[in-house]
Amino acid sequence: xxxxxxxxxxxxxVKWFITPGAHVNRxxxxxxxxxDKGVIAVEIWQSGDVxxxxxxxxxxxxxxxxxxxxxxxxxxxRPSVSEPKIIAESKPSEGEIPQRAHASPLAKRIAEELGVxxxxxxxxxxxxxxxxxxxxxxxxxxxxxxxxxxxxxAVAAPVTxxxxxxxxxxxxxxxxxxxxxxDIPHYYLQTDVxxxxxxxxxxxxxxxxxxxxxxxxxxxIMKAIALxxxxxxxxxxxxxxxxxxxxxxxxxxxxxxxxxxxxxxPGITAVDAATVPEIMGRLSxxxxxxxxxxxxSSEITSPTVTISSLGEQGVDVVYxxxxxxxxxxxxxxxxxxxPWAEGGMVGAAHLMTITISADHRVxxxxxxxxxxxxxxxxxxxxxxx
Amino acid sequence: xxxITYREACxxxxxxxxxxxERVFLIGEDVGSYGGCYAVSRGLLxxxxxxxxxxxxxxxxxxxxxxxxxxxxxxxxxxxLMTVNFSLLALDQIVNNAATxxxxxxxxxxxxxxxxxxxxxxxxxxxxxxxxxxxxYAHIPGLKIVTPSTVDDARWMLHAALADPDPVLIFEHVNxxxxxxxxxxxLTAVPLTGAAIRRPGNDLSIITYGAxxxxxxxxxxxxxxxxxxxxxxxxxxxxxxxxxxxxxxRKTSRALIVDEGWRSGGIGAxxxxxLMEQAFYDLDVPVARVCGAEVxxxxxxxxxxxxxxxxxxxxxxxxxxxxxxx
Numbered sequence: 001x002x003x004x005x006x007x008x009x010x011x012x013x014v015k016w017f018i019t020p021g022a023h024v025n026r027x028x029x030x031x032x033x034x035x036d037k038g039v040i041a042v043e044i045w046q047s048g049d050v051x052x053x054x055x056x057x058x059x060x061x062x063x064x065x066x067x068x069x070x071x072x073x074x075x076x077x078r079p080s081v082s083e084p085k086i087i088a089e090s091k092p093s094e095g096e097i098p099q100r101a102h103a104s105p106l107a108k109r110i111a112e113e114l115g116v117x118x119x120x121x122x123x124x125x126x127x128x129x130x131x132x133x134x135x136x137x138x139x140x141x142x143x144x145x146x147x148x149x150x151x152x153x154a155v156a157a158p159v160t161x162x163x164x165x166x167x168x169x170x171x172x173x174x175x176x177x178x179x180x181x182x183d184i185p186h187y188y189l190q191t192d193v194x195x196x197x198x199x200x201x202x203x204x205x206x207x208x209x210x211x212x213x214x215x216x217x218x219x220x221i222m223k224a225i226a227l228x229x230x231x232x233x234x235x236x237x238x239x240x241x242x243x244x245x246x247x248x249x250x251x252x253x254x255x256x257x258x259x260x261x262x263x264x265x266p267g268i269t270a271v272d273a274a275t276v277p278e279i280m281g282r283l284s285x286x287x288x289x290x291x292x293x294x295x296x297s298s299e300i301t302s303p304t305v306t307i308s309s310l311g312e313q314g315v316d317v318v319y320x321x322x323x324x325x326x327x328x329x330x331x332x333x334x335x336x337x338x339p340w341a342e343g344g345m346v347g348a349a350h351l352m353t354i355t356i357s358a359d360h361r362v363x364x365x366x367x368x369x370x371x372x373x374x375x376x377x378x379x380x381x382x383x384x385x
Numbered sequence: 386x387x388x389i390t391y392r393e394a395c396x397x398x399x400x401x402x403x404x405x406x407e408r409v410f411l412i413g414e415d416v417g418s419y420g421g422c423y424a425v426s427r428g429l430l431x432x433x434x435x436x437x438x439x440x441x442x443x444x445x446x447x448x449x450x451x452x453x454x455x456x457x458x459x460x461x462x463x464x465x466l467m468t469v470n471f472s473l474l475a476l477d478q479i480v481n482n483a484a485t486x487x488x489x490x491x492x493x494x495x496x497x498x499x500x501x502x503x504x505x506x507x508x509x510x511x512x513x514x515x516x517x518x519x520x521x522y523a524h525i526p527g528l529k530i531v532t533p534s535t536v537d538d539a540r541w542m543l544h545a546a547l548a549d550p551d552p553v554l555i556f557e558h559v560n561x562x563x564x565x566x567x568x569x570x571x572l573t574a575v576p577l578t579g580a581a582i583r584r585p586g587n588d589l590s591i592i593t594y595g596a597x598x599x600x601x602x603x604x605x606x607x608x609x610x611x612x613x614x615x616x617x618x619x620x621x622x623x624x625x626x627x628x629x630x631x632x633x634x635r636k637t638s639r640a641l642i643v644d645e646g647w648r649s650g651g652i653g654a655x656x657x658x659x660l661m662e663q664a665f666y667d668l669d670v671p672v673a674r675v676c677g678a679e680v681x682x683x684x685x686x687x688x689x690x691x692x693x694x695x696x697x698x699x700x701x702x703x704x705x706x707x708x709x710x711x
Contacts, residue, residue, distance in 0.1 A: 106638050106669040125670055125708045132638060132669045 001033070001055075001065045002042055012060040013067060022050045024070065031067070048072035103130035114139040120170060141167075173263055180324045184239075188319050189368045190355040193376040195221075195335055199350045201382035209277075217335060218254075218309055219280040221352075223385045224378035225330055226250045226271035229305060232371040234363040235328035235356075236304045244327060244362040253303025253323070254283060256290040264290045265323060267303030276385055311335055311352065320357045327359035328368075387570055392562040394539035395425045395501070399463060402547055403433050406461060409547065412439040412448050413465030422467045423503055423562050449475035449500070453483050456498040461547050466502035468514040469556070483552040484527030498552040499543065504532075505596055505645055506693050507560035512681035515689070517645040519556040519595070520652035523622035529553040530622040531577060534598040536566035538575055538620060545577035553577065558596035578621035580629040586615035588707050590633040592656055593643035594619040597694055601643050604699040612707045622652050630656065631664050638669035639706050645693050648676035675702050 001011045014032040018024055029041040048070040055067045103111065103118050107130045111118050114135065121138045123130035180186075198220060206214045229236045229250050237247040250272045253265040266289075268274070268282045289295055308320040311334035318331025333353035340349035354375060356368050378385065389397075402409045411426060417440035420427030430438045441448035445466060452462035466472045472479070483496045506515035523530045531546065531553060533539040539557065546553035583598060584605050591601045591614050598618045605614035615633050619625065634640045640660055644653035653674040660672050678692040 104638075104669040104671075105666045109666050126705055129670070131708065 001061050001063050001067055003063045010060050010062050013055050013057050015057055016053060016068075018050045018053070018068070020050050020052055024048060024050060044070070046070065046072050102128065103135075104132065106132050107135045111135045116142060119174070120167065170262055176323060177321050180321050184322050184324060184327075185360040186322060186357050187360050187365055187368065188355060188357050189365060189372055190317060190331075190353055191369075191372045191376060192338075193352050193354050193379055194340055194349050195352050195379055196340075196349040198379050198382045199335065213277065213280070215276060215280045216283075217352075218307075218332065219283060220276050220382055220385045221332060221375075221379065222252055222254075222268070222271055222279050222283070222307065223274070223276055224375050225305070225307065226252060227378055227385070228371050228375040230272050231374060232367060234367050235358060235371060237327065238304070238325040239327050239359060239362060240325050244359075247304040249302075249304065251302045251304045253306035253326075254286065255306060255308045256287050258291060264295060264300070265303060265306050266290055266295050266299040269302055305330065307332060317353045318355055320355070322357055322359060327362045329357045331355035331357065386567040388565050389536055389568050390562065391536055391539050391557075391564050391566065392423060392425055394536040394566075394568065395423075395543075395557060395562070396427065396429075398540050398543040399426060400429060400432070402461075402463065402543055403429065403437055405544075406547070407437075408459065408461040409463060410437040410439060410455075410460065411463045411465060412441050412452055414441055414443060414445075414448075414467055416440060416465050421465060423557075423559070425501075425557075425562075426465070445471055445475035446478055449478040450482070452498055452500075453478060453486075453496055456483075456496045456552075457486070457494055461497055462499070463543070463547070464498065464500040466500060468510075468559075469502050469504040469516055469518045470514055472500075472502050472518075479522075479528070479552070479554075480525055484525050487551060488527065495550045496552050497547070497550050499546045499555065500552070501543070501555045501557060503559045504556040505558040505560060506677075506682045506689055507558075507596065509684060509686055509689060510559070511684040515559075515682035517595075517647075517677060519554070519622055520644065520646040520655075522554055523625075523652050523655070525623075527551065528623060529577065530556065531620060532556045532558070532594040532622060533620070534558070534561065534595050534618050536568045537572055540568060541572060541575040542577060542620075545575060549577055556595065560596045561599075564599070578624055578626065580620055580626035581618045582615060582629065582633065583618045584614065584616040586613040586637065588613045588637055589639045589641060589703055590615045590617060590630070590637045591641045591643060591699065591703070592617045592619065592630055592633075594622065594652075595645065597643045597645055597699075600694060600696050601699055603696045604703060607696070608700055608703055612703055614703060625656065625659070627659060627663070630660070634660055634664045635667045638667055640664075640668070640672045641699070641702050641706055642672065642674045642676075643694050643699055644674065644676045646677055647679050648674060649679060651676060670706050670708070673702050673706050675699055 012034045014034045016031050018030045024030060024044050025047045026045055028044050030044045031042045033040050033042050051069040051071050053068045055061055055065065102123065104125065110132055116135050116138050118130055121130050121134050123134055125131040198217060202215060202217060233246050236250055237245050249270050251267040251269045252271045253267040255263055255265045257263055266286050268279060268286065271279060304326060306323045306326060306329045308318050308329060309332040310318050311332055314334060316333045318333055320329035320331045322329045335350050335352045337348050338351045339346050340351060354372060356372055358368050399411060411429065415422050416426045417430040417435065417438050426438060449464055452464045455462045483498050487495045504519055505517050519530055519532060522528055529549060529551065531542055533542045533555065542555060546555060584602055586605065589612055591605065593601045601616045605616050608614060615637055617629060617633055642653040642656050644651055646652060653676055657672040657674065675694045675698050680692055682692055683689050
């Protein structure tokens with residue numbers, strides 16, 4: 001029983017994903033283990049063949065208890081009564097633990113019978129708990145839509161065939177986000193940016209151009225982010241195979257929420273080299289196609305950094321979840337008039353809170369704050385963007 | 386069918402018991418000349434005489450003890466205790482003697498004692514007289530605890546209790562004495578224990594007893610358009626009729642326990658625990674309880690009303706349990 005958190009003393013095997021005789025590879029999830037903090041998928045750190053499962057599902061055992069024996073590849077030559085090996089050696093959990101759905105015992109029982117995944121159900125019982133009726137409703141819906149057999153990790157992989165069902169989408173988003181929060185040690189920074197000059201500049205610009213070509217604040221902000229990233233390459237790229245790989249192009253993904261639920265995050269390539277009106281045009285096109293499900297797969301895979309802009313939804317601050325294998329996500333809050341003190345005077349100014357969620361394996365707060373400050377600086381000079 | 390009050394049903398039960406068996410006698414404070422503090426025994430002294438309708442001194446311990454002795458000697462005493470509060474003065478006799486003698490005599494001496502007592506709040510009799518401690522008594526092995534809620538049960542449970550070889554405590558809720566009900570004249574007996582489904586339903590099992598049965602039935606009627614409530618009258622708190630409770634909860638998958646007694650350590654807690662033990666995988670929502678507030682029962686009417694389950698609080702709890710799904 002691995003220690004899945006410093007305060008863990010006991011755990012219960014909820015489910016085994018392996019059977020005696022099966023071959024496992026390092027990194028495979030072999031069991032779900034329930035702790036006080038929720039259910040955690042336990043991975044194995046050695047490849048080999050499963051010999052014997054020693055702890056049955058439902059049994060609570062102390063940390064350090066041998067759960068199963070495997071014969072590692074190197075052990076193959078030796079007789080099979082070898083010393084037991086502890087599978088899934090302790091590995092402190094990183095990030096957050098997947099949330100557990102509150103469901104009534106009856107709902108759980110019926111969900112199992114009907115093959116419904118409780119994670120996907122919204123409960124209508126007391127305190128949002130999932131009840132029998134919720135499970136039965138979900139089972140009806142499941143019957144109506146064809147179910148993919150494999151959960152894909154990519155958000156909306158080849159979306160050329162149309163908008164995926166919100167159910168598939170939710171699953172894909174869930175898989176990516178769980179992976180992100182599991183693997184990526186996030187850190188978060190935020191700063192308030194005075195965008196008064198930007199807003200004035202936009203008003204002037206938009207006055208001169210036709211309504212259809214009008215520029216939203218997000219376009220020059222994307223440009224500023226791209227220029228900032230050019231000077232902070234530690235945020236632009238992918239974390240793969242245990243190492244960070246910088247990317248030469250700055251491709252910014254924009255999270256688009258779909259009307260039927262779910263998200264896509266298609267990218268605009270080489271934003272640092274594009275003009276503001278070009279960025280605006282490409283962004284409008286992406287949003288329009290994204291919502292219709294007409295994105296190209298390259299647009300899905302290209303982003304090197306993703307932007308989440310929820311300002312129009314009325315929120316002030318966005319703490320995003322990094323979209324793996326990227327290493328940073330920039331959050332844009334709403335632009336609102338707020339008090340701003342400068343030179344001993346308090347006045348009103350349009351402010352925006354910009355945040356960065358970044359991968360601590362790759363960068364540190366010091367680099368993150370440098371990037372945020374640079375973006376803020378660039379936005380003070382909108383006509384130069 | 387004949388409309389009678391619960392008080393008349395209790396009176397008729399005692400009277401017919403006195404007529405049927407000369408070993409039966411009634412003993413208690415003010416049961417003779419005064420006719421009983423709730424007027425249950427009015428007229429019985431002149432009909433049966435002071436040997437069989439005996440006014441007792443103000444010592445619950447003494448006359449309950451005397452009745453235990455009489456029962457051991459072959460009599461069939463009916464003790465009336467004015468209220469559950471005063472019964473505590475006889476607790477030693479009830480618990481240490483009546484409930485245990487069969488065990489301590491190695492099965493040689495049984496105690497065929499019946500004690501009737503008034504319980505519950507609702508008549509502005511304040512904390513001296515208004516508590517609901519039948520749940521406490523239900524804790525004691527060796528006792529049977531019954532809570533008639535209808536005129537039929539008030540009329541016939543006493544007979545079943547007298548026929549039982551061991552001590553039976555009958556709890557008559559003070560608010561029921563004036564309630565009228567249709568007496569089923571074809572009945573000549575009811576079982577002493579076993580729950581009754583007073584109203585069948587599918588969405589929620591309301592498990593209750595005593596005066597709360599009527600409140601639960603009213604709540605169920607008012608909710609009928611949106612929630613189909615099954616109302617279970619426990620009738621007996623010891624033994625508990627688990628089979629009926631479990632069958633109902635397995636059908637509805639939701640349980641609401643209504644108990645005028647205090648919540649902590651009460652009979653509602655016991656029922657809830659048994660549901661967890663035996664119907665966990667059939668529950669679609671956590672078991673809920675509407676209980677008496679954990680205060681001595683207050684004297685002012687509005688506070689007294691607020692301190693015990695009412696139709697509105699039962700309805701509210703039922704609506705929360707069934708939720709917003711439909």
